[in-house]
Amino acid sequence: xxxxxALTVLMAVLALLLAACxxxxxxxxxxxxxxxxxxxxxxxxxxxxxVWIGFTDYxxxxxxxxxxxxxxxxxxxxxxxxxxDSYEALFQATQLAAEQGDPPAIxxxxxxxxxxxxxxxxxxxxxxxxxxxxxxxxxxxxxxxPVVLEDVVEAARNYYTIDGxxxxxxxxxxxxxxxxxxxxxxxxxxxxxxxxWEELEAACEQIRASDEAPENCITWPNHGWFFExxxxxxxxxxxxxxxxxxxxATEVTLxxxxxxxxxxxxxxxxxxxxxVYTGTQRDWEGTQNAFVAQQVPFILTSSxxxxxxxxxxxxxxxxxxxxxxxxxGEVTYDGNLIGGATxxxxxxxxxxxxxxxxxxxxxxxxxxxxxxxxxxxxxxPITNASVDLLEEEGWFEENPYHRVATEQLDAASGSPAxxxxxxxxxxxxxxxxxxxxxxxxxSGADPxxxxxxANEEAQAMLDEYNSLYVTE
Amino acid sequence: xxxPVMLPLFGVTAAAGAAVGIRAWRAAGxxxxxxxxxxxxxxxxxxxxxxxxxxxxxxxxxxxxVDVALGVVAFGVGGAVAIGASAWVARTIARETGRVxxxxxxxxxxxxxxxxxxxxxxxxxxxAVLVLFLYWPMLETLRLSTRLVxxxxxxxxxxxxxxxxxxxxxxxxxxxxxxxxxFVVAAGIVAVLGRSDQDxxxxxxxxxxxxxxxxxxxxxxxxxxxYRGVFVTTLILTAGTVIVGLIAxxxxxxxxxxxxxxQGAYRTFLxxxxxxxxxxxxxxxxxxxxxxxxxxxxxxxxxxxxxxxSYRADGTLARSVVILASVWKTLGFNIxxxxxxxxxxPTDVIEAGQIDGANTWQRxxxxxxxxxxPITFFLIVTNVTYAFFEVFGTITYLTAGGPxxxxxxxxxxxxxxxxxxxSFGDGAAQSxxxxxxxxxxxxxxxxxxxxxxxxxx
Numbered sequence: 001x002x003x004x005x006a007l008t009v010l011m012a013v014l015a016l017l018l019a020a021c022x023x024x025x026x027x028x029x030x031x032x033x034x035x036x037x038x039x040x041x042x043x044x045x046x047x048x049x050x051v052w053i054g055f056t057d058y059x060x061x062x063x064x065x066x067x068x069x070x071x072x073x074x075x076x077x078x079x080x081x082x083x084x085d086s087y088e089a090l091f092q093a094t095q096l097a098a099e100q101g102d103p104p105a106i107x108x109x110x111x112x113x114x115x116x117x118x119x120x121x122x123x124x125x126x127x128x129x130x131x132x133x134x135x136x137x138x139x140x141x142x143x144x145x146p147v148v149l150e151d152v153v154e155a156a157r158n159y160y161t162i163d164g165x166x167x168x169x170x171x172x173x174x175x176x177x178x179x180x181x182x183x184x185x186x187x188x189x190x191x192x193x194x195x196x197w198e199e200l201e202a203a204c205e206q207i208r209a210s211d212e213a214p215e216n217c218i219t220w221p222n223h224g225w226f227f228e229x230x231x232x233x234x235x236x237x238x239x240x241x242x243x244x245x246x247x248x249a250t251e252v253t254l255x256x257x258x259x260x261x262x263x264x265x266x267x268x269x270x271x272x273x274x275x276v277y278t279g280t281q282r283d284w285e286g287t288q289n290a291f292v293a294q295q296v297p298f299i300l301t302s303s304x305x306x307x308x309x310x311x312x313x314x315x316x317x318x319x320x321x322x323x324x325x326x327x328x329g330e331v332t333y334d335g336n337l338i339g340g341a342t343x344x345x346x347x348x349x350x351x352x353x354x355x356x357x358x359x360x361x362x363x364x365x366x367x368x369x370x371x372x373x374x375x376x377x378x379x380x381p382i383t384n385a386s387v388d389l390l391e392e393e394g395w396f397e398e399n400p401y402h403r404v405a406t407e408q409l410d411a412a413s414g415s416p417a418x419x420x421x422x423x424x425x426x427x428x429x430x431x432x433x434x435x436x437x438x439x440x441x442x443s444g445a446d447p448x449x450x451x452x453x454a455n456e457e458a459q460a461m462l463d464e465y466n467s468l469y470v471t472e
Numbered sequence: 473x474x475x476p477v478m479l480p481l482f483g484v485t486a487a488a489g490a491a492v493g494i495r496a497w498r499a500a501g502x503x504x505x506x507x508x509x510x511x512x513x514x515x516x517x518x519x520x521x522x523x524x525x526x527x528x529x530x531x532x533x534x535x536x537x538v539d540v541a542l543g544v545v546a547f548g549v550g551g552a553v554a555i556g557a558s559a560w561v562a563r564t565i566a567r568e569t570g571r572v573x574x575x576x577x578x579x580x581x582x583x584x585x586x587x588x589x590x591x592x593x594x595x596x597x598x599x600a601v602l603v604l605f606l607y608w609p610m611l612e613t614l615r616l617s618t619r620l621v622x623x624x625x626x627x628x629x630x631x632x633x634x635x636x637x638x639x640x641x642x643x644x645x646x647x648x649x650x651x652x653x654x655f656v657v658a659a660g661i662v663a664v665l666g667r668s669d670q671d672x673x674x675x676x677x678x679x680x681x682x683x684x685x686x687x688x689x690x691x692x693x694x695x696x697x698x699y700r701g702v703f704v705t706t707l708i709l710t711a712g713t714v715i716v717g718l719i720a721x722x723x724x725x726x727x728x729x730x731x732x733x734x735q736g737a738y739r740t741f742l743x744x745x746x747x748x749x750x751x752x753x754x755x756x757x758x759x760x761x762x763x764x765x766x767x768x769x770x771x772x773x774x775x776x777x778x779x780x781x782s783y784r785a786d787g788t789l790a791r792s793v794v795i796l797a798s799v800w801k802t803l804g805f806n807i808x809x810x811x812x813x814x815x816x817x818p819t820d821v822i823e824a825g826q827i828d829g830a831n832t833w834q835r836x837x838x839x840x841x842x843x844x845x846p847i848t849f850f851l852i853v854t855n856v857t858y859a860f861f862e863v864f865g866t867i868t869y870l871t872a873g874g875p876x877x878x879x880x881x882x883x884x885x886x887x888x889x890x891x892x893x894x895s896f897g898d899g900a901a902q903s904x905x906x907x908x909x910x911x912x913x914x915x916x917x918x919x920x921x922x923x924x925x926x927x928x929x
Contacts, residue, residue: 092894095623098623098624116624277785279871289765293764293765425622425894427894428893435877442875443876461893464895467620
């Protein structure tokens with residue numbers, strides 16, 4: 001019987017060990033793309049360009065098509081596109097790959113990672129990314145692909161240029177929009193999509209009072225982006241030094257009056273039953289499902305989903321109206337900022353690979369491709385030439401809703417508030433904001449107190465971050 | 473660095489080492505004087521195991537009481553490890569040289585017939601794997617937990633135990649105090665009654681429960697507001713998964729052990745969920761209980777006048793759903809082992825019970841259950857490790873740790889710290905806390921459960 005005891009103990013110990021090993025596998029794998037970095041340049045002047053992007057849906061397909069076209073035009077290159085579930089996952093995968101000395105050639109980083117991407121270094125201490133504008137070095141074309149960097153529209157230029165220089169190549173750029181169910185609006189006697197908070201509340205009251213009205217009125221994901229948008233609209237700042245645009249941000253202000261105003265209004269709407277929370281943070285899908293299932297007549301989401309949302313609504317049998325993001329009517333409107341991501345060029349690649357990567361970035365954003373990208377998704381046409389092209393085609397007359405995002409971005413004052421914050425550890429700070437808001441929405445925490453506490457947490461993160469990068 | 477505060481600590485560990493050394497070496501048949509010297513040396517050098525990597529930083533002037541307390545613990549752990557090792561060396565030498573020969577030692581430990589070389593060669597592949605995938609990452613985790621680590625950062629500055637202390641904010645817990653008083657009273661009763669009679673058996677049991685709960689309550693009170701929630705959630709999810717899982721597993725195993733037609737098919741179906749990975753279980757339950765389109769809500773609305781409240785807005789419900797999903801996921805495993813165990817329950821004992829007039833429940837409670845105790849013991853260990861290390865996969869897809877952190881367990885929290893917030897030092901520190909929890913639970917299981925487990929003879 002002793003052996004049975006020993007066996008049981010052994011099994012228990014084994015189970016412990018296995019579980020401990022198993023838990024290691026939870027760390028994100030660098031993915032198959034990691035194996036395809038651009039070292040292999042022996043054959044001719046080309047090489048393999050590995051491109052990592054944060055999409056796995058039709059947007060990944062779109063990029064794959066561009067990759068094939070680029071390969072046809074430049075047979076000496078192969079382009080391997082690797083998709084990731086989310087920007088956050090891609091961000092972590094890239095950092096891990098860089099740590100292991102195996103980053104791809106091009107990475108798509110979301111806008112809040114801009115500061116971290118500029119600061120990032122490889123294990124050998126050299127910068128992880130090279131400045132795209134410096135690499136372009138004033139050339140008009142690279143490997144025959146016309147350079148379009150100079151032609152990027154104002155809103156993206158304002159956000160991404162620091163000291164007047166693009167460190168990365170803009171690609172997908174969006175803004176927050178209000179999507180309205182035209183049929184439910186009509187049933188409630190609402191004629192125009194609301195443009196301010198007050199109008200939105202009135203519209204909600206009217207629609208919810210009508211027969212067959214849905215229980216709730218509006219939803220949007222509990223995602224950091226919406227805080228940034230609303231704070232920008234109200235002219236508030238998230239960080240000192242002019243939102244980190246006039247020198248490195250050293251203090252966060254998550255307890256800014258604009259932030260508290262927004263969080264308070266949001267909580268009120270939830271309290272009144274106007275806003276419905278899907279119960280999970282960063283829930284883009286769940287909120288859109290609620291809108292498409294006609295459980296809410298309104299949704300705030302990215303203009304990058306415009307095509308998809310309008311199509312889904314039409315398929316579900318209702319008309320979709322697209323309008324600007326409602327703002328606080330009691331303060332002067334300052335401006336909405338962009339969202340989305342840019343393409344970063346990894347530093348220290350072999351010359352042909354680096355050139356190929358630069359050329360690919362320009363190719364993806366050439367007028368035809370930028371216009372097609374806009375049509376496919378709803379991200380704004382990123383260059384003035386692509387806007388002209390779309391105008392010529394009569395695209396905006398046919399689809400006026402596709403004009404809203406660009407118009408909204410053009411209405412911004414260009415102040416540091418409406419340009420958006422540039423901040424270290426911003427990805428983590430966003431997480432702190434959404435966690436705080438969840439406590440307000442679900443556990444009824446007081447917005448003021450909770451965001452003051454969040455501000456302390458975020459400040460500690462920023463202090464840690466800055467202590468790593470600011471050396472004097 | 474050596475700070476003056478550390479000197480008395482060295483005195484304490486040296487004295488403790490000497491005391492242990494005297495006993496150990498005397499028991500091994502050597503002069504206690506050697507033991508005192510060896511033990512004291514171990515007590516003096518042992519703390520360096522932890523104090524050298526930490527550079528004694530917790531005792532720097534200006535450090536807070538939490539730092540100092542953690543430092544004392546680290547100091548003590550280092551000392552205890554070295555003293556324990558020295559005692560073990562004493563016993564081993566005594567056994568190898570044949571000074572002491574007890575039957576127990578002969579049974580539990582063998583000796584190499586032809587030197588240690590050949591066995592080591594055979595063990596080398598296993599050892600290599602263990603070192604590469606277990607011990608080295610473990611040491612790395614220890615190192616990272618004392619540093620400020622962000623990926624893509626130019627350096628990893630040493631931050632002492634800040635990654636730990638930021639999780640802690642000891643507060644006085646009245647509950648823990650009451651439990652401690654209860655424990656002391658129970659211990660007093662046990663001491664007065666002695667260990668023999670019926671009453672004191674109950675008192676011993678009460679003492680054990682109160683002691684365990686007091687320890688948990690004090691540990692909970694050690695953590696700051698943020699991590700306290702995580703700790704409590706982990707305890708609730710683990711307790712729920714293990715208790716519900718084992719009871720349900722045993723109940724179903726008893727049912728499928730009845731002679732019915734198509735037994736094999738039932739059993740196979742019941743074991744299937746085990747083959748599903750935790751995230752998939754999360755997605756399945758997400759779809760079933762989805763507040764908007766879930767089938768569970770639909771069924772409740774169709775067949776009852778009630779509507780199912782959304783689990784994504786209610787912490788208790790969310791925890792219940794997570795427990796339900798993880799129980800469902802592990803059920804097949806539990807059933808499998810209980811079915812096997814039930815087949816091994818000796819029938820003559822059951823028959824004897826029947827003849828003595830025990831009814832079905834009495835036979836189950838007093839005969840079947842005790843003979844299943846080795847299986848139960850094993851299943852508790854595996855289920856607890858499952859709850860600690862695997863349930864986060866379910867949580868990620870089912871609740872994403874919400875609502876409002878109600879289902880953020882230790883594993884989810886450390887992944888959030890390390891991956892979402894990008895601070896690997898915090899993640900490493902939290903994983904060491906989880907490691908300590910696992911050690912504590914395992915220790916408790918082997919002591920308490922092990923004692924009550926019956927292996928037949």
